[in-house]
Structures are given as structure tokens and as C-alpha cells.
Amino acid sequence: MKEIRASMTESLIIVHGGGSFGHHLARRYRLREGYRDRSQILGLVRTRQSMTELNKIVLDSAIENYLPCVSLQPSAFIGMRNKRIERMDLSIIVNLLDLRMIPLLFGDVAFDEQLRFSILSGDQLTSRLATELSAEQAILAVDVDGVFDSDPKRSPKAKLMQKMTAEDVRMLIQRGGKKSQSPDVTGGMVGKLSEVLPAVEKGIRVMIVNGCVPGRVSEALKGRPTTGTVIEL
Amino acid sequence: MKEIRASMTESLIIVHGGGSFGHHLARRYRLREGYRDRSQILGLVRTRQSMTELNKIVLDSAIENYLPCVSLQPSAFIGMRNKRIERMDLSIIVNLLDLRMIPLLFGDVAFDEQLRFSILSGDQLTSRLATELSAEQAILAVDVDGVFDSDPKRSPKAKLMQKMTAEDVRMLIQRGGKKSQSPDVTGGMVGKLSEVLPAVEKGIRVMIVNGCVPGRVSEALKGRPTTGTVIEL
Numbered sequence: 001m002k003e004i005r006a007s008m009t010e011s012l013i014i015v016h017g018g019g020s021f022g023h024h025l026a027r028r029y030r031l032r033e034g035y036r037d038r039s040q041i042l043g044l045v046r047t048r049q050s051m052t053e054l055n056k057i058v059l060d061s062a063i064e065n066y067l068p069c070v071s072l073q074p075s076a077f078i079g080m081r082n083k084r085i086e087r088m089d090l091s092i093i094v095n096l097l098d099l100r101m102i103p104l105l106f107g108d109v110a111f112d113e114q115l116r117f118s119i120l121s122g123d124q125l126t127s128r129l130a131t132e133l134s135a136e137q138a139i140l141a142v143d144v145d146g147v148f149d150s151d152p153k154r155s156p157k158a159k160l161m162q163k164m165t166a167e168d169v170r171m172l173i174q175r176g177g178k179k180s181q182s183p184d185v186t187g188g189m190v191g192k193l194s195e196v197l198p199a200v201e202k203g204i205r206v207m208i209v210n211g212c213v214p215g216r217v218s219e220a221l222k223g224r225p226t227t228g229t230v231i232e233l
Numbered sequence: 234m235k236e237i238r239a240s241m242t243e244s245l246i247i248v249h250g251g252g253s254f255g256h257h258l259a260r261r262y263r264l265r266e267g268y269r270d271r272s273q274i275l276g277l278v279r280t281r282q283s284m285t286e287l288n289k290i291v292l293d294s295a296i297e298n299y300l301p302c303v304s305l306q307p308s309a310f311i312g313m314r315n316k317r318i319e320r321m322d323l324s325i326i327v328n329l330l331d332l333r334m335i336p337l338l339f340g341d342v343a344f345d346e347q348l349r350f351s352i353l354s355g356d357q358l359t360s361r362l363a364t365e366l367s368a369e370q371a372i373l374a375v376d377v378d379g380v381f382d383s384d385p386k387r388s389p390k391a392k393l394m395q396k397m398t399a400e401d402v403r404m405l406i407q408r409g410g411k412k413s414q415s416p417d418v419t420g421g422m423v424g425k426l427s428e429v430l431p432a433v434e435k436g437i438r439v440m441i442v443n444g445c446v447p448g449r450v451s452e453a454l455k456g457r458p459t460t461g462t463v464i465e466l
Contacts, residue, residue, distance in 0.1 A: 041301050041334060048303045049296055056285055063282055068274050070281045076309035076325060089322065092309060095344045101274060111328045 001058075001065040003214070007221035011097055013129055014062070014069065017122035018107045021054035022047055026109070026119055034083075034115025044117060047109055048075075055106050062104060069102045074120055075110040082114045085128050093129070105129075123195035130199045130206075138199055139220045140192060141211025146229030147172070147189050164231045166200045169193050196231065206231040234291075234298040236447070240454035244330055246362055247295070247302065250355035251340045254287035255280055259342070259352055267316075267348025277350060280342055281308075288339050295337060302335045307353055308343040316351045318361050326366070338362075356428035363432045363439075371432055372453045373425060374444025379462030380405070380422050397464045399433045402426050429464065439464040 004012070018026065026032060029043020055071055062069035078088040096103045107122035123140070130138040148158040161168070176190035189208075196206045209216040209228035219226035237245070251259065259265060262276020288304055295302035311321040329336045340355040356373070363371040381391040394401070409423035422441075429439045442449040442461035452459035 035332070041332065044332075045296060045301050045303060045334070049292055052285075052289055052292060052304055056289055059282060059285060063278060068278050070278060071285055071306070073304070073306040073309045076306045077322070079324065089310070091312065092344050095349070099268070099274065099277075099349065101278070111325050116328070116332065 001061045001067060003217040004062075004221065005065045005067055007218040009221045010100075012221075013093065013097075013103050013105065013133075013135075014058075015105045015122045015126045015129070016054070016058050016107070018047075018051060019054065021050045022107060025050055031109055031117070032119050034112060034118050044109055051106060051108060055104070058106075059104055062102070067102055068100065069104045070096060072096070072103045072105050074105050074108040074125055078108075078110055078120060078125075080110045080112040080115075080118050080120060083112065083118045085120065085124060086113060088128070088132075090132060093133070121195065123192050127195045127197075127199040130204050131202050134202075135199075135204055137205040137207060137220075137223070138196065139217065140196070140206065140208045141217050142189075142192070142208060143210065143212055144189075145210045145213075145227055146208045147193070147231075160227070161229050164229055166197060166231070166233050169197050169200065169231060173197070193231075200231050200233055203233050234294045234300060236450040237295075237454065238298045238300055240451040242454045243333075245454075246326065246330075246336050246338065246366075246368075247291075248338045248355045248359045248362070249287070249291050249340070251280075251284060252287065254283045255340060258283055264342055264350070265352050267345060267351050277342055284339060284341060288337070291339075292337055295335070300335055301333065302337045303329060305329070305336045305338050307338050307341040307358055311341075311343050311353060311358075313343045313345040313348075313351050313353060315347045316345065318353065318357060319346060321361070321365075323365060326362070354428065356425050360428045360430075360432040363437050364435050367435075368432075368437055370438040370440060370453075370456070371429065372450065373429070373439065373441045374450050375422075375425070375441060376443065376445055377422075378443045378446075378460055379441045380426070380464075393460070394462050397462055399430065399464070399466050402430050402433065402464060406430070426464075433464050433466060436466050 025047040029040050031043055059069055059071050079086050093103050105125060108120050109117050110120040112118040126138055144152050145160050147161050150158045152158040173190055173194050200206050207220045207228055207230050209220050211217055216226050258276060258280040262273045264276055292302055292304050312319045326336050338358060341353050342350050343353040345351040359371055377385050378393050380394050383391045385391040406423055406427050433439050440453045440461055440463050442453045444450055449459050
């Protein structure tokens with residue numbers, strides 16, 4: 001939040017994922033597959049409860065840093081269909097931005113027309129919001145320096161790709177999809193790249209930076225060059 | 234929450250107000266009047282933050298009592314116009330009820346087409362939800378035994394009105410409105426009654442019971458007679 005404050009960004013939406021608050025519960029109760037049986041309801045309740053807790057921590061941190069943030073629960077205004085966003089009412093976000101406030105959204109379990117509920121990831125949400133609102137750029141803060149040609153957590157020779165095009169992304173996704181034994185050569189980045197690709201294809205610059213290294217998010221927000229991966233059409 | 238659990242109510246929506254978490258902030262920053270100047274933005278942020286905190290407490294208590302509750306942020310799916318609900322997307326609530334879950338809503342600061350933002354009270358929300366979803370009954374838990382003919386906190390002779398019709402309510406509201414020195418003879422009940430009147434007029438039974446006295450809410454939920462005020466067409 002300090003990074004965001006430091007960047008003095010004018011018009012901004014923050015989206016956070018589930019991290020340790022959401023993922024293990026979603027996995028344990030198989031929420032990703034949609035509704036299967038009644039036992040998942042407890043999982044849904046607990047996952048939502050846990051995400052509410054995480055959101056409160058993030059919100060408190062934002063407000064401590066004087067950011068005019070208000071939480072906006074994605075599942076209250078977004079409907080899904082077969083795991084994809086089917087409809088969302090952007091009027092409230094637009095109004096918050098008009099008031100120069102910062103909407104704070106998060107990965108959520110949302111209603112799904114087909115599966116009754118499904119996971120709405122922070123990545124899908126970010127990409128769709130960036131696209132629908134014609135954002136200048138979307139910044140993804142991750143725990144590695146960007147997109148590598150192999151998994152940087154396993155291979156010391158992994159090379160950071162500083163610039164990528166939509167075509168590079170498509171190729172990497174295809175390559176990742178083929179290696180069934182190790183489906184994601186980049187260490188979990190293929191899922192993220194698949195989500196942001198539609199935004200890149202609409203002309204939005206996507207930056208993937210290490211959120212754990214001080215300065216990178218704020219430089220990216222200011223539009224300055226920093227270590228990370230820039231993806232452009 | 235124990236009361237609700239004990240009642241075993243099948244289809245239920247819970248709405249909580251702002252209490253000490255919302256009201257003083259809303260008053261301090263004059264949020265009720267809508268947008269006037271930039272200083273209110275901090276008030277909006279802090280009120281929302283505070284309501285998020287209260288909502289977390291209520292949610293945790295519900296889940297501890299094995300209620301399948303999920304929070305639903307009203308301002309994320311309800312739009313206002315001049316302090317009144319203008320539109321709301323009920324699909325998510327309907328879907329939660331279909332899954333036999335309990336939507337947990339609360340008084341909120343919502344976007345207002347005319348005033349930029351305004352207060353959406355728990356009472357207005359309850360009345361509208363009951364009306365739009367054709368609820369069997371709406372129960373308002375308050376800190377007095379029901380509607381009295383004078384303020385029970387000031388007058389020891391105040392008499393509880395056990396039954397009221399829509400016509401009685403209209404008369405009481407009119408009487409309350411006239412006494413400008415003491416605008417609300419019933420001790421703050423006129424605002425609530427004005428909000429629930431449209432629901433009563435649509436044939437919904439409204440019960441006002443003391444939420445501080447054990448047993449009353451659960452009896453009311455079960456549809457059994459208990460101390461309180463029943464309002465029917």
C-alpha cells in the first residue's frame with residue numbers, strides 16, 4: 001500500500017487474490033468445480049468468511065496509508081457462466097472512480113448460472129476490468145520478478161523475459177499446455193497469462209512485477225521502467 | 234444468532250444496521266445529506282471500513298452458530314436515487330436462497346444518482362427486500378418491546394401496541410410528524426414505521442420485537458405469539 005501511495009496514481013482499482021486465506025479452502029471443498037453436493041456449502045461459507053477477513057486486513061492497510069479505498073464485493077455485482085464472467089454492473093466502480101476513490105476488489109466465489117457457483121479469480125477480474133474500462137495498464141504483483149522461460153524457483157538458469165508480445169504469450173500458453181507432466185513450465189504463470197491475454201489483445205499494457213521487492217510496484221504505477229515483464233500487443 | 238439457529242427458519246435474509254459502528258461516523262461526516270465536499274470522502278471511507286468490521290463480527294457469530302451465512306454488500310448491487318433504492322439486482326440473493334444459504338446484508342453508504350452517495354438504512358433495505366421477494370414476514374429486532382403510544386424510555390406509562398394496522402401506522406407517522414418539538418413520540422420508531430409501511434401495504438406481516446430479550450426473535454421467526462408489535466394490513 002505504501003508503494004501505491006508513493007506512486008500518486010490518479011485513477012486506480014486494486015484487486016487482491018485469495019492467497020493463504022482463500023486457496024486452500026477453495027481446494028479442500030472443491031469449489032473450483034462448482035456445485036456438486038451440500039457439503040460444499042460449508043466450504044463456500046468458510047471461504048467467503050476467510051476472504052472477508054483478508055479483505056479487511058488489506059482495507060485497513062490501505063486506509064492507514066491514506067488511500068481512499070472502499071471494498072467492493074465482486075460476487076455481489078458479477079454473475080458468472082461456466083467459470084467466466086457473464087455480466088457485471090460497472091456503474092458503481094465508475095462512480096467510485098469519479099469520486100476519486102479507489103475500489104478494492106478481490107478474488108471471490110461468485111454465482112454461476114451453469115455451475116451454481118464458481119471461483120472468480122483476481123486475475124480474471126483484473127483482466128476484465130482493465131478491458132471494460134479501457135485501462136492504460138494492468139499491473140500484476142507476484143512473488144517472482146516476472147515471466148521466466150522456465151520456473152525460476154526450480155531452475156537457476158531461468159531467464160526473465162523483459163518484453164513479450166501477445167504472440168509470445170500465446171506461444172508460451174500453448175507450450176505450457178502441451179507438457180502434461182509439468183503443465184506450467186514458468187512456475188504457475190501460464191494461468192495468469194491466459195487471463196491477461198484478452199486485455200493485451202485489446203491494447204492494454206500488462207506489467208508483471210515482483211510485489212515483494214520494494215519500489216517495483218510504485219515504479220510500474222508511475223509508468224517507469226523497472227525489473228519485470230512488460231506485455232504489449 | 235442463537236435465536237435464529239433455534240428457530241430453524243427455512244428461508245431467511247438477515248439485515249443488520251450500523252449501530253455504534255456506523256451512525257456516529259455517518260453523522261460526523263454528514264453522509265446523510267449526500268456529497269457536499271471532498272472532506273466527506275474520508276468519512277465515506279471510514280464509515281465503510283467500520284461497517285465492514287461490524288459485518289465481520291456478525292458474520293463470525295453467525296458461522297459459529299452453524300448458520301450458512303454469506304455477506305452481501307448492499308452498495309455493490311443497489312443503486313439509489315435521492316436517498317431511495319432505485320434499482321437492485323436480486324438474482325444473487327435469489328440464488329443464495331435457492332442454495333439454502335442465508336444472505337447477510339447491512340446498512341451501507343451506497344451510490345446515489347442524484348446525491349452521488351447516500352445512506353441506505355437497514356430498515357429501507359429490509360422493507361424493500363421483503364416486498365420484492367414477497368416475504369411471509371419481516372421481523373425488526375429493536376431495543377424496546379415494540380411500538381408504544383409514547384416513548385417507553387421516558388414515560389413509565391407508555392403502553393405497548395400489540396397489534397397495528399397499516400392505517401394505525403399512517404396515523405402514528407402523521408402524529409409524529411406534527412409535533413415539531415418532539416418529532417418522534419414513540420422514541421425513534423416513526424422512521425422505522427415509515428420504512429416498513431410500504432411492505433405492510435403489500436400484505437407482508439411486520440413484527441417489531443425486542444432483540445435484547447432472549448426468545449423473542451426465535452418465537453417471532455417461528456410465527457408464534459410473543460411480546461412485540463404485529464403490524465398487518
